[in-house]
Amino acid sequence: MKAKTILALALCSIGVAGCATRPSDSEAERAVAEMIKTSFKTRGQATVDRLSQDDAQALCSLYRDQPPTGFAGKIEQSQTATIRYPSSGKLMGDWREGERIAQSGVGKQFTDAPTRPAGGGCYNCHQLSKQELSFGTIGPSLYQFGKLRGSSEAIQKYAYGKIYNAEAFSACSNMPRFGRNGVLTEEQITHLVALLLDPESPVNK
Amino acid sequence: MRIQCVLAGLLAVMLPCFAPAQQDTLKEIERYRLLLQESNPAELYEARGEELWKTRRGPKNASLERCDLGLWPGVVKGAYVRLPRYFADTDRVQDLESRLVTCIVTLQGFTPEEARRKAFSGTGAPMITTDPFSGVGQPSVMTDLVAWIASESRGMTIAPSASHPKEHLAYQAGEKLFYYRAGPYDFGCVSCHGEEGKRIRLQNLPKMTNAKDAQRAFGTWPAYRVSEGELRSMQWRMWECIRQMRFPELEFASDASIALITYLAKKAEGGTFEAPAIKR
Numbered sequence: 001m002k003a004k005t006i007l008a009l010a011l012c013s014i015g016v017a018g019c020a021t022r023p024s025d026s027e028a029e030r031a032v033a034e035m036i037k038t039s040f041k042t043r044g045q046a047t048v049d050r051l052s053q054d055d056a057q058a059l060c061s062l063y064r065d066q067p068p069t070g071f072a073g074k075i076e077q078s079q080t081a082t083i084r085y086p087s088s089g090k091l092m093g094d095w096r097e098g099e100r101i102a103q104s105g106v107g108k109q110f111t112d113a114p115t116r117p118a119g120g121g122c123y124n125c126h127q128l129s130k131q132e133l134s135f136g137t138i139g140p141s142l143y144q145f146g147k148l149r150g151s152s153e154a155i156q157k158y159a160y161g162k163i164y165n166a167e168a169f170s171a172c173s174n175m176p177r178f179g180r181n182g183v184l185t186e187e188q189i190t191h192l193v194a195l196l197l198d199p200e201s202p203v204n205k
Numbered sequence: 206m207r208i209q210c211v212l213a214g215l216l217a218v219m220l221p222c223f224a225p226a227q228q229d230t231l232k233e234i235e236r237y238r239l240l241l242q243e244s245n246p247a248e249l250y251e252a253r254g255e256e257l258w259k260t261r262r263g264p265k266n267a268s269l270e271r272c273d274l275g276l277w278p279g280v281v282k283g284a285y286v287r288l289p290r291y292f293a294d295t296d297r298v299q300d301l302e303s304r305l306v307t308c309i310v311t312l313q314g315f316t317p318e319e320a321r322r323k324a325f326s327g328t329g330a331p332m333i334t335t336d337p338f339s340g341v342g343q344p345s346v347m348t349d350l351v352a353w354i355a356s357e358s359r360g361m362t363i364a365p366s367a368s369h370p371k372e373h374l375a376y377q378a379g380e381k382l383f384y385y386r387a388g389p390y391d392f393g394c395v396s397c398h399g400e401e402g403k404r405i406r407l408q409n410l411p412k413m414t415n416a417k418d419a420q421r422a423f424g425t426w427p428a429y430r431v432s433e434g435e436l437r438s439m440q441w442r443m444w445e446c447i448r449q450m451r452f453p454e455l456e457f458a459s460d461a462s463i464a465l466i467t468y469l470a471k472k473a474e475g476g477t478f479e480a481p482a483i484k485r
Contacts, residue, residue, distance in 0.1 A: 138400070
């Protein structure tokens with residue numbers, strides 16, 4: 001609701017779509033709001049409050065993942081502020097752990113045990129190691145990610161931040177905000193950073 | 206595959222062997238899919254469904270032979286490809302499965318609860334006894350009926366009705382739901398079905414705003430899924446995608462499910478209906 005109000009105000013102030021929406025469109029919006037309330041039910045860990053959107057989700061839905069430049073910048077700014085780096089300062093974990101996390105697609109479904117840690121499901125969308133032929137293509141190939149970029153502190157920070165909150169770098173990215181949304185722990189993310197950057201990782205072989 | 210890869214690598218001295226290996230894998234999967242077409246267990250479901258349509262059941266001891274699927278009471282031939290559509294008696298847009306709930310309640314006298322649950326029984330996907338879908342060894346009345354009714358539209362052109370304002374509204378709502386991103390993974394339907402030629406692992410994904418992709422997707426459900434050993438309906442397809450999106454459970458035959466199916470049917474307009482199909 002809060003996001004909707006902000007949206008309406010923002011739209012009016014910069015005149016993106018004008019203040020008047022077509023009646024049919026607002027009727028459809030009301031219908032959707034009603035469906036969100038009545039067509040879903042809590043099951044296991046997947047509670048109905050998962051359907052209420054934060055500002056980024058609401059804006060990306062409204063603009064069908066292609067927000068105008070001004071909004072994209074605002075989303076990226078607000079999402080950058082959410083990133084928390086490990087208090088230890090250590091951003092590179094163990095690439096072997098990272099490979100296991102990248103392979104696992106479980107987590108947060110109502111059929112998953114809530115006590116079981118979520119995986120990253122990285123291979124669902126990305127090519128990573130050369131050995132794994134079963135990879136998806138929704139995201140870019142990350143094969144040789146570290147070999148091409150090195151593993152300087154700046155690169156480590158970038159990789160960690162990107163996994164923590166992809167929308168800090170690319171508004172309305174398809175990639176889940178793994179850290180910000182509490183899907184992966186800070187430690188799990190450091191293992192994924194190692195998978196991407198460690199020279200010994202199969203990603204860089 | 207890997208051995209070939211290593212050998213090729215040795216012979217060609219560091220020649221990148223990745224791409225050919227994967228193309229082989231994809232070709233094999235495509236070959237497997239073609240092989241599957243030769244014999245489809247969906248026929249068993251279709252036969253049971255036809256029988257069930259004609260069988261007297263429920264407190265009213267009536268068959269479904271007077272059920273109006275949109276063309277005329279009792280007309281099944283070609284009904285599926287004209288759905289979802291608006292029905293005056295319920296004042297709702299309904300897909301096949303929600304319409305069957307209506308008929309099971311009004312003609313046979315089951316309660317809506319029974320029509321959604323007990324009448325369909327089964328363990329369902331993946332584990333809960335109250336799910337409206339069939340499970341291994343537990344056939345579902347709903348699934349059988351859907352299989353037969355869909356088969357009676359095989360080879361026909363997908364042409365959902367779109368003249369009533371509520372049909373238009375359902376389409377618009379379905380479109381908004383398609384782009385609705387939420388939950389711990391920030392997913393919406395669009396996350397996987399918004400771009401052309403993408404995959405999850407090795408599974409190809411249809412871009413639902415692309416007519417050709419939507420026609421193939423809509424035109425091949427319901428389908429017998431070899432990996433589950435079950436026939437699955439369009440309601441199940443929505444339910445399962447929503448589960449994987451980490452959303453709460455999509456209610457069977459709910460307005461949101463019907464709106465999404467209405468949106469997809471319209472996107473698939475003009476395509477040929479080829480279901481019940483068989484899938485991996």
